[in-house]
Amino acid sequence: MATDAAAPAAPALAARDLNKHFGDRHAVRDVSFDVARGELLAIIGPNGAGKTTLLTMLAGIRTPETGIVQQAPGTTARIGWVPQQTAIYSKLTVAQNLRLFAKLEKVADVEDTVERMLMQTGLEDRADDELGSLSGGNRQRVNIAVGLLADPPVLLLDEPSGALDPRQRDRLWGFITELTERGTAVIFCTHDIAEAERHAHRILILADGEMLFSGTADELRTAGEAGPDDDLEQAFVAFLRARGH
Amino acid sequence: MRWMLLKDLQILRRSKLLVGLLIVYPVAIALLIGFALSSGPEKPSLAFLSKIPPSQQQIKLGGETIDIKTYTDKLFGSVERIDVENREQALEQVRTGRALAGLIIPPNFVTQLSQGGLESASIEVIYNGDALKQSFVRSTVNSKLAEADAALARQITQVAGGYIDTIANGGEIDLGGLHFDLIGLKQANKLLASATRLAGDDKQLRAKIKPVQNFAALGVANIDRFKDVLSTVERPVKVEETILSGRRTPLDTFAVALAVAVSLMFVCVLLASGLLALEREENTFSRLARGLVPGWLLLAGKIVLAACCAFVVTFVMLLGISLFVPLEYERMPLWIVALAGSSLAFATLGVAIGSLAREVRAASLLALMLALPLAFLALVPSGGVSPALYDVIRVISAAFPFKPSLDAIDAAINDSGASIAVALAHLGGLILVFGAAAWAGLRRFA
Numbered sequence: 001m002a003t004d005a006a007a008p009a010a011p012a013l014a015a016r017d018l019n020k021h022f023g024d025r026h027a028v029r030d031v032s033f034d035v036a037r038g039e040l041l042a043i044i045g046p047n048g049a050g051k052t053t054l055l056t057m058l059a060g061i062r063t064p065e066t067g068i069v070q071q072a073p074g075t076t077a078r079i080g081w082v083p084q085q086t087a088i089y090s091k092l093t094v095a096q097n098l099r100l101f102a103k104l105e106k107v108a109d110v111e112d113t114v115e116r117m118l119m120q121t122g123l124e125d126r127a128d129d130e131l132g133s134l135s136g137g138n139r140q141r142v143n144i145a146v147g148l149l150a151d152p153p154v155l156l157l158d159e160p161s162g163a164l165d166p167r168q169r170d171r172l173w174g175f176i177t178e179l180t181e182r183g184t185a186v187i188f189c190t191h192d193i194a195e196a197e198r199h200a201h202r203i204l205i206l207a208d209g210e211m212l213f214s215g216t217a218d219e220l221r222t223a224g225e226a227g228p229d230d231d232l233e234q235a236f237v238a239f240l241r242a243r244g245h
Numbered sequence: 246m247r248w249m250l251l252k253d254l255q256i257l258r259r260s261k262l263l264v265g266l267l268i269v270y271p272v273a274i275a276l277l278i279g280f281a282l283s284s285g286p287e288k289p290s291l292a293f294l295s296k297i298p299p300s301q302q303q304i305k306l307g308g309e310t311i312d313i314k315t316y317t318d319k320l321f322g323s324v325e326r327i328d329v330e331n332r333e334q335a336l337e338q339v340r341t342g343r344a345l346a347g348l349i350i351p352p353n354f355v356t357q358l359s360q361g362g363l364e365s366a367s368i369e370v371i372y373n374g375d376a377l378k379q380s381f382v383r384s385t386v387n388s389k390l391a392e393a394d395a396a397l398a399r400q401i402t403q404v405a406g407g408y409i410d411t412i413a414n415g416g417e418i419d420l421g422g423l424h425f426d427l428i429g430l431k432q433a434n435k436l437l438a439s440a441t442r443l444a445g446d447d448k449q450l451r452a453k454i455k456p457v458q459n460f461a462a463l464g465v466a467n468i469d470r471f472k473d474v475l476s477t478v479e480r481p482v483k484v485e486e487t488i489l490s491g492r493r494t495p496l497d498t499f500a501v502a503l504a505v506a507v508s509l510m511f512v513c514v515l516l517a518s519g520l521l522a523l524e525r526e527e528n529t530f531s532r533l534a535r536g537l538v539p540g541w542l543l544l545a546g547k548i549v550l551a552a553c554c555a556f557v558v559t560f561v562m563l564l565g566i567s568l569f570v571p572l573e574y575e576r577m578p579l580w581i582v583a584l585a586g587s588s589l590a591f592a593t594l595g596v597a598i599g600s601l602a603r604e605v606r607a608a609s610l611l612a613l614m615l616a617l618p619l620a621f622l623a624l625v626p627s628g629g630v631s632p633a634l635y636d637v638i639r640v641i642s643a644a645f646p647f648k649p650s651l652d653a654i655d656a657a658i659n660d661s662g663a664s665i666a667v668a669l670a671h672l673g674g675l676i677l678v679f680g681a682a683a684w685a686g687l688r689r690f691a
Binding site for chain 2: 056059060061078079081083085086087088089090091092096100101103104105130146
């Protein structure tokens, strides 16, 4: 098991010895890592590596068989969660979705928060449109906005930019960068190695449920026996191959 | 829970087709069942040809006259009569399907009937159509013939009773146009007693008279019993009804209970299963499961909403039906209790089904596939199948809410004798079981 050498002293989130089985398959095995406040952590790995399972355990949706997930001491707010597939009601309007989840998240000023989220997502003029009538990209924007309603100290995003066009992607990452600058710890899963390299402070590699690497893009190049100017995706593939994956 | 209920109502309000179907479908089913059970079959049309000469429209039996019209009226009381003029027309009516059967009374019908005993009177029935129609017409005609025969037998019995009275008491009698004046057994007995006295000491004469006098005395003493025997022949078996438990529920009001139970089941099961499956189809369960809405509260919300909707639909339906079928309004508190208990039980079954499905359509299909056979199974009467199979059916019916709901609603509407408390306790047990099943299914969602 790899260890998290770069963890700061007071992590926003700490995962310790997380394990999960689905039948005979060991989906997540002994995974431990920390995420600091304001840190942007990318989890990458091949299909079926256990990335989404790990995120759902961090989000509190799935219960790990062993291990614990802890937020920084004194934190009472819930971890923010943005699933890969849009998790909002297609028969409700954009504003109704935001309002409902704001109420469920017990946000102090619901209407103000909804207004702010509509502005941040650029969907003010679509506020009264049913979700079902929006494009995939716009739905994903609402999906992300719902995850941010409660201004969580830790935000988990599962493949957040998959359904977005380049302009929307750029806007999303600008927004996430602003969040990290304000101290929000962000963990996201992605298949897009270039996106991980471009935005993440740190990369965590998961394969067959096992955490194989935690470090920066340059450290991955080194571990993958690639040069500093080499393609990170090739370094990632070489790294996995060298470890039998 | 308030916000989730509000959200579900907003979604329902936007799903006009779904809501429309949820209301129209059970009402249509209810009406179909109601009509099927409470109204009789359509009158079959029969082509009718009477070849009896106008002069023979009446049968003379002894001194009594029987009008042949009385007999045919009995026969056509519950069929649509199409009069034809000859056999070919009767055949044509049946062949073309305008009449389901043809009925021909031959010209010698009255003669045969008048000669009673020598040769039975016969009529001809012509059938056509498929096996089902043929069977239906045959049983209708046979049943009506049996009724007409019974009416005729009653009249013949009366005639025979008159003969017996004349034989006993004496009087005039007509047989085949011949007129007789009978002295009767009673008078004969008296005359024989006088003759015995007149015989004096003539033992030989007294010995000849004595057996005849004994016969006459025996006849006088027992002749009234022959009339009893005749009435027994007229109706050999009398039916005395004993109902083992409670009151008998009339078929039309049982149909109301059945229609309400079926509607309640469909609305509750479809709505509850659909509402829960929607959370999975929209992927929203993963958000809610993070502690925003506890699982039990999510289930309770769906159960309450589905039960409330079904309660309103079926209560209004009951009020509507009460305009056509007399229902006792003073029993309304029991209606409410029975409908509420049944709604909650069906809604809990619905969420248990919804917890198994990934999408609304699958949940609806599963709900339909489960609900329909359960309703049919619960209606299988004892004796309709083998005892072992019936025991299996009873166990299956008891494991789902339809049978206890039907019992509760029937008891509430009709005072059927079944204990509403027992039925509600049964439903309460099922709510716990299906609630636990839904909870277990919900844990698989994550």
